[in-house]
Amino acid sequence: MRWILFLLALGTGFAHALDYHLQPRQIADGVWLLEGSTDNFAAENGGNIVNIGFIETADGVVVIDTGPSRRYGEALRQSIEQTTGKPVLRVLLTHHHPDHVLGNQAFAGVPIAALPETTRLLAEQGDAMAENMYRLVGDWMRGTEVVLPTEEVQEGTLEIGGTRLQLLALRGHTGADLAILDERTGVLFAGDILFYQRALTTPNSPGLDVWLADLDRLEAMPWKQIVPGHGPVTTDAAPFVQMRDYLGWLDGLLRQGAEQGAEMNELIRAPIPERFAQVNLSRYELIRSVSHLYPRYERNAMGRVDRQD
């Protein structure tokens, strides 16, 4: 009986310890980052696997993505106010994936802006993605619901509180991917167009060729520092180099597989080149990407063989 009580106490103790311990790190003048791990969603990390940023302007703060849960969003808003002492003026969402937008609830009353297609995709897939997050990270998600953006943004320059942001509308990761460059500091928030040291994900990708073309446009921006959607910040082009290498390898694997008649189960066990040893979760994401992308490669490699009489 005493053991049972002890275990119960232990259990409830964990239940109360759900705290993201968010520590904003200043990466440039007026620019802060909350860096998540490069792991997968898990009950141990509460879904905090993502990079979230905020930029201080003269009048208030611009937030880039809101995190994986209501609890995260609330902690984020609190840490922004503690760090800057200023109100949040605007939220910009890079894309509709759950780890980037499910903290939206904490920003009620603040305009939440995204590309129009991002809003459409979130309206279509948000509830199913939130449900899946409950399954993956459990209690951290309590009370989390999908909140849709309230404003549209387009590619071009956006001025908020005297701060000029260059917005780029890309497509490679989800079909609607916003990248944000802070002109003054040269910090580039690349969203999930860039993964670094963490395998990229493809559930909504319109195609790896589209993604590769996006990389050229993004790299041509006048950036000084890169914040990838997942993985460490850099001041050099290493994330671009790794992304091109990885996308090229994945594309080649799937293309060759389709040309040689490979089965999905053969491809998910394909060797992963040694140079990607530093890329976290590459096997796991290969299994997912084969499921997402291989059917298109297969169809391209096959032709009509039915008798049409």
Next chain:
Amino acid sequence: MDWRSLILLALFAWAWEARAAAPDPVTSVMWDYYHQRLLNGEAFVFDDKVRLEVPPFAEDARQVPIQIDASAYRGKVKRILAWAELNPIPRILDFAPGEHLEPSLAIRIRVEQATPIRAAVLTDDGVWHIGSARVEAAGGGCTAPSVVRAEAGWEERLGQVLGKRFERGEDSRLRLQVSHPMDNGLVGGIPEFYIEQAELRDADGQVLGRIELFPAVSENPTLTLDLRGDQQTELWLRDNNGNEFQAAF
């Protein structure tokens, strides 16, 4: 010896006996049921020489690739059955490879939840060799709304076959995908409508292999067969509404 020691001893003895039989590699509570229902309780052995490949988890529960390879028993295989033990529609296929086909096959299936998958291979000595695997899944693949039916003009594409023959040394791999919704009757208001028979024939119409399909098979079914030699083949398909489709490789 007091009564407690006796009970302990009995428990040990029972556990020992349970261990004596070859253990089920995926410890499924449904094994006995399917052994009786699908294999008539006939002699069997859990056998890792029957290779059954599945992904560790179902990224898309509506399209889970499974691959069966019983080439270790080449020339001795009479039938291959496959099923997903915790599916509402468990049966996947019943394959009789003739002498010109390898006892191997790949197909995609729907799973409703995480489940053990089996490939039971009957050899000519009357023993079922059981290949086993388990796939994790968030689930819902059997009751998800049809993707095919949401596409405009799917009726016109019904029975279209995309395919290709791949040379593999002296042999050929045949891969194909058939446009068909494979309705399993579990989605509200849509009755069963699925391809139930497939035959691969040679140029003279002689049957090289027969496959009976069940609606655990994914919509727009994909199928891979390995053919010995390089002769021309024809594929014949029939669905449960009597539509027949033909293709030539």
